Amino acid sequence: MxxxxxxxxxxxxxxxxxxxxxxxxxxxxxxxxxxxxxxxxxxxxxxxxxxxxxxxxxxxxxxxxxxxxxxxxxxxxxxxxxxxxxxxxxxxxxxxxxxxxxxxxxxxxxxxxxxxxxxxxxxxxxxxxxxxxxxxxxxxxxxxxxxxxxxxxxxxxxxxxxxxxxxxxxxxxxxxxxxxxxxxxxxxxxxxxxxxxxxxxxxxxxxxxxxxxxxxxxxxxxxxxxxxxxxxxxxxxxxxxxxxxxxxxxxxxKHRCWDFEAMHSPGTLGEILGRVRLYGDAIAACRRLGLGRPAGDEDLASTRTLAIGFGVAGLALGEGSHTFDHAAEPSPTNWHLLGLMLQHFKTGQFERIVNIDLWRFMMPEDLNLFVTKGLMKADRIDLVATDGGPDPATLLPLPFVADLGYVAELLGSHFKVATAVCGGRTVLSVR
Structure with a gap:
């Protein structure tokens, strides 16, 4: 036989x-x-x-x-x-x-x-x-x-x-x-x-x-x-x-990619399975809708920054900066993460973390996790929202933040939050 x-x-x-x-x-x-x-x-x-x-x-x-x-x-x-x-x-x-x-x-x-x-x-x-x-x-x-x-x-x-x-x-x-x-x-x-x-x-x-x-x-x-x-x-x-x-x-x-990163999200294994699907679709939606892109007027050339979005690897960033740019190839200084997995950075390694729109697709508990971990690695987090985004109901079952005031209020009871509007974008700065 x-x-x-x-x-x-x-x-x-x-x-x-x-x-x-x-x-x-x-x-x-x-x-x-x-x-x-x-x-x-x-x-x-x-x-x-x-x-x-x-x-x-x-x-x-x-x-x-x-x-x-x-x-x-x-x-x-x-x-x-x-x-x-x-x-x-x-x-x-x-x-x-x-x-x-x-x-x-x-x-x-x-x-x-x-x-x-x-x-x-x-x-x-x-x-x-x-x-x-x-x-x-x-x-x-x-x-x-x-x-x-x-x-x-x-x-x-x-x-x-x-x-x-x-x-x-x-x-x-x-x-x-x-x-x-x-x-x-x-x-x-x-x-x-x-x-x-x-x-x-x-x-x-x-x-x-x-x-x-x-x-x-x-x-x-x-x-x-x-x-x-x-x-x-x-x-x-x-x-x-x-x-x-x-x-x-x-x-x-070894695997600095968003799908493996989902294992750091709180929840059962079944819920993590869902995170992988939702966040994969969220990254695709962000790309499709033209969100997550820098405006080009960011002044970060002298700032140690962790920049997250699409095209952020092309920004002029300070020495010691890092990117999670989903439009650029992975490299030692560019990973395809969302921000749930930050333990490979030292405490206080960055002056600022700038997340353009991708944070809006995080589940509430994951946004909390990102902010909590992020403020251990940086003095300030800028949650950037491009104006004129889609109606969240049209993206379901994907999560999407449209009510920025609610998020500012939610975080404001625990952190110092400042809101600024400029150049077609709203920025929630969290310290």
């Missing part, structure tokens, strides 16, 4: 959980000859090859071992490098496969006729009764899989608008515990980023690159309700969770 899938299982020092996961792969409805299993042992103190060898009579299985722990990204990449199939399935070593799981992954990719694709499967976070059943090789009952033991992502896609939002930012739900993708795409984007050696976000970051590699095409990613696996409970030290902060800092330096 042709090997259709390479199932890559990264593991470290968890032989008992790996044993349950491998046992579930012997009960697949997809014939065993149509997939291979690659266990990636990331330098476990006690090698995991003996666990894999137990299944050599029932599975096409190999163990790839690193003598030193290199981290989750390098470990998965090592498994992918050893894979023979055109489709890679990433399954965590504490994630037990439903009997139909591999068949559903194989069917998804076969149905695409060679076109690239990513299938995100579901994961039930089971507890003690479920573990007992799985360790005995028994099926789980409905009571073991009720609403309290579902996929943690379910709440983020339960509403119709969030299902639509998924197509605009599927990478936000791109968890690697149960996912498949074509090997050509994995190779084209360079696999997991091996600079990320600690826990968290290495899968989100990979699928962010996959999404943009394919030009944001919505049909590349699919979220399956039927491709199910079961997550075994395990102990995770607090230090491992805190390590995610290191990865957050790394990926936000």
């Amino acid at each position: 042709t090997v259709r899938l390479s199932v890559i299982i990264p593991a470290y020092d968890n032989a008992s959980q790996l044993d349950v996961t491998l046992g579930s792969l012997t009960r697949q409805t997809l014939p065993a000859g149509e997939f291979e299993v690659i266990v990636c042992d990331d330098g476990s103190p006690a090698p995991l090859a003996p666990v894999a060898d137990k299944y050599a009579d029932r599975l096409t299985i190999a163990c790839v071992r690193a003598e030193q722990n290199r981290g989750r990204s390098a470990n998965r990449n090592a498994g992918a490098a050893a894979a023979r199939a055109d489709v890679l399935v990433f399954l965590d070593s504490d994630t037990v496969a439903h009997p139909d799981l591999l068949g559903l992954h194989a069917g998804f990719h076969a149905g695409r006729g060679g076109r690239p694709g990513v299938l995100l499967g579901r994961r039930f976070d089971i507890d003690w009764a479920g573990v007992d059943a799985l360790r005995r090789g028994e099926p789980l009952t409905a009571a073991m899989l009720d609403g309290y033991r579902g996929d943690p992502r379910d709440v983020n896609v339960v509403l119709p608008q969030h299902r639509a939002d998924f197509q605009r930012a599927p990478w936000l739900l791109g968890f690697s515990h149960n996912v498949s993708m074509d090997r050509a795409t994995f190779a084209a984007v360079g696999g997991f980023d091996e600079a990320m050696v600690r826990w968290g976000l290495e899968d989100t970051e990979l699928f962010y690159r996959v999404f943009h590699h394919h030009g944001g095409a919505p049909e590349v990613f699919a979220l399956s309700d039927d491709a199910v696996a079961y997550h075994l409970p395990h102990y995770r030290p607090t230090r491992a969770l805190l390590a995610t902060l290191d990865n957050i800092g790394y990926v936000t330096r």
Whole structure:
């Protein structure tokens, strides 16, 4: 038989959980000859090859071992490098496969006729009764899989608008515990980023690159309700969770773009999905309406400024200035952000932050965030509004500020706000 899938299982020092996961792969409805299993042992103190060898009579299985722990990204990449199939399935070593799981992954990719694709499967976070059943090789009952033991992502896609939002930012739900993708795409984007050696976000970051590699095409990613696996409970030290902060800092330096920036917006993952869609459409609307453009009479040549808008990179700005110019190519001094992510600047780095019209498309809580963070980085924020803007009702569901007086009043109870009108623009200066 042709090997259709390479199932890559990264593991470290968890032989008992790996044993349950491998046992579930012997009960697949997809014939065993149509997939291979690659266990990636990331330098476990006690090698995991003996666990894999137990299944050599029932599975096409190999163990790839690193003598030193290199981290989750390098470990998965090592498994992918050893894979023979055109489709890679990433399954965590504490994630037990439903009997139909591999068949559903194989069917998804076969149905695409060679076109690239990513299938995100579901994961039930089971507890003690479920573990007992799985360790005995028994099926789980409905009571073991009720609403309290579902996929943690379910709440983020339960509403119709969030299902639509998924197509605009599927990478936000791109968890690697149960996912498949074509090997050509994995190779084209360079696999997991091996600079990320600690826990968290290495899968989100990979699928962010996959999404943009394919030009944001919505049909590349699919979220399956039927491709199910079961997550075994395990102990995770607090230090491992805190390590995610290191990865957050790394990926936000690597991807200085508005869609990744949306992760810094307050709210649930579902709400962040919505932010990506809304802000992508807002930037397009701002460009279409001719908003966000400097008037040409700005006197900033001697001022350290963070300027945000369209065409602001062409302004004469003081030494040490920076821009978020969405009409210019990204560069070390020009990022495609909105202003929610300012932690890469030092306290007091700028004298002024000038945001031309893009601030008007921020959700209220994000505008609050921008002002609060901005006044840590600059002495003053100028919220510039081009006169004669559109009726907000015509832009819905996009947010858009037309009542500048209301914003001045809202901010004025917490900051010093001065309003000036000149040259067809209104400027709210916040200190």
